[in-house]
């Protein structure tokens with residue numbers, strides 16, 4: 001087993017790690033429609049249907065970083081998915097609750113994906129039969145690519161499992177709540 005990893009390989013490892021993580025985050029964001037995702041669909045103001053201006057001039061830091069715009073007709077703040085950003089929403093507590101739920105799930109998935117990716121690379125390269133780190137560029141690219149694919153698959157499965165679990169938990173809490181209501 002080789003333990004002395006040359007610096008160029010370390011740099012490549014880190015780069016691929018960051019790249020893989022970035023891909024996972026963007027994919028996940030696109031599925032969940034959060035700020036990290038990429039929206040390729042055309043959007044319009046959810047209140048009045050006005051299209052966003054062609055040259056988007058960010059009015060807030062949030063808009064500059066995460067996209068979205070302020071409607072030129074009615075002044076509604078819209079995110080890149082075409083959803084209104086509620087400043088003072090009436091159903092705020094319910095929404096906030098949902099938000100924490102989503103961000104917790106998101107964190108869990110991203111952290112698991114990152115750990116999985118690192119472990120996959122580590123075990124690929126430390127497996128006794130593989131003879132340590134690949135010595136050619138092709139080998140490095142191939143293994144890193146395989147690890148990214150594996151991570152993407154793992155993340156998708158984990159996400160599905162989490163969604164399923166969350167639905168189950170929510171249903172059971174709801175059932176308990178309604179039981180309590182009946183008891184009172």
Ligand SMILES: [Zn+2]
Pocket residue numbers: 045046047048049050071072073074075076
């Ligand atoms: Zn509008």
